[in-house]
Amino acid sequence: MEYDVTVEDKNQTYVVLPAYNESTRIRPVIEAIAEKGYNMVIVNDGSTDNTLEVITECKRKYPDKIHIYSLLINRGVGVATQTGFDAVLSFSPKYVVSMDSDGQHSADDLDNVIRPLVSGEFQAVIGVRPFDEMPFTRNFANNVMNLLTRIFYRVNVTDSQTGFRAITYDALKKIDINAKGYLISSEFIREVNDNNIPFAEVPIKTIYTPETQAKGTNAKEAIKIFIQMVRHQF
Amino acid sequence: MLLYSILFPIISVIAIVLFLIRYLTERQSLITTILWAILWLFVILFSIFPKASENFARLFGITRGLDFIIIVVFVVLFYVIFRLFSKLDKLQDDVNKIVKEVALSNEITLDDEDE
Numbered sequence: 036m037e038y039d040v041t042v043e044d045k046n047q048t049y050v051v052l053p054a055y056n057e058s059t060r061i062r063p064v065i066e067a068i069a070e071k072g073y074n075m076v077i078v079n080d081g082s083t084d085n086t087l088e089v090i091t092e093c094k095r096k097y098p099d100k101i102h103i104y105s106l107l108i109n110r111g112v113g114v115a116t117q118t119g120f121d122a123v124l125s126f127s128p129k130y131v132v133s134m135d136s137d138g139q140h141s142a143d144d145l146d147n148v149i150r151p152l153v154s155g156e157f158q159a160v161i162g163v164r165p166f167d168e169m170p171f172t173r174n175f176a177n178n179v180m181n182l183l184t185r186i187f188y189r190v191n192v193t194d195s196q197t198g199f200r201a202i203t204y205d206a207l208k209k210i211d212i213n214a215k216g217y218l219i220s221s222e223f224i225r226e227v228n229d230n231n232i233p234f235a236e237v238p239i240k241t242i243y244t245p246e247t248q249a250k251g252t253n254a255k256e257a258i259k260i261f262i263q264m265v266r267h268q269f
Numbered sequence: 270m271l272l273y274s275i276l277f278p279i280i281s282v283i284a285i286v287l288f289l290i291r292y293l294t295e296r297q298s299l300i301t302t303i304l305w306a307i308l309w310l311f312v313i314l315f316s317i318f319p320k321a322s323e324n325f326a327r328l329f330g331i332t333r334g335l336d337f338i339i340i341v342v343f344v345v346l347f348y349v350i351f352r353l354f355s356k357l358d359k360l361q362d363d364v365n366k367i368v369k370e371v372a373l374s375n376e377i378t379l380d381d382e383d384e
Binding site: 087091103104107108 | 368377
């Protein structure tokens, strides 16, 4: 049965957006999410450009939809997302989503991503990017990361490095994330799995531009994540 | 007398004095000071009496005294790097905690911008 995501569901959903030097890309992302009726917790990750000003301008337009937090110095996507998750708990939402703020993810997928949570069938969702549309190096790095997530965290998922994920409030309170960088993606999946939180995988769109390709899990990040995974075993 | 047998003991004495100052100014624990002092005393010993290293080497089944010194230096360096790495990691975690707490207790509102 197809569940409809109601206005009430959207009002009780908070989207966490970690943002580092995204001044040229973040505005359309925020506006698209706000227009869809979702709330946002945006964490400025010590950006050195005017990302914070852009976010604040957006808040003027959607004052009730946006909550802004700013890290004094850049601490990476892991810490920024954790900060967003911690902040969001104080609003007691029903559902929490986290997605990239560089325009790589589409706000059109938000309904699809939270639908399994709304139906009550699942408590967490992982947005799966289309691997066949990925550039070769990115595709290879993500496949390696899937394999490593399977070996070290004993979870088999189609896309372990996705930044688009959703979780219910109750499930979010159960998980404990300490990752500093891009390891957060694998760690989120590990925590969901270790806490026996039922999760679904939902296909999402990915918009690749030269700018979005410069970020995310490339070969260098994959090596860093691998080292952190090894260290977590001890 | 060779140059190193004069130079190394001088460096060692300076190092021991510096470690003592660090201990007296409470920037270092007693055990760390003792361990470093022992290490530098060995440097003095091996600089003045190079043959002594051969006796220590034989204790560990190593033939040459110099090999023994190189191995010890490697072990000490690896240990120091490991300690630095752990401390750095802990410091990173502490910084993350502080930065996170500061951000969480200071939600940015439009009033902040207007001020």
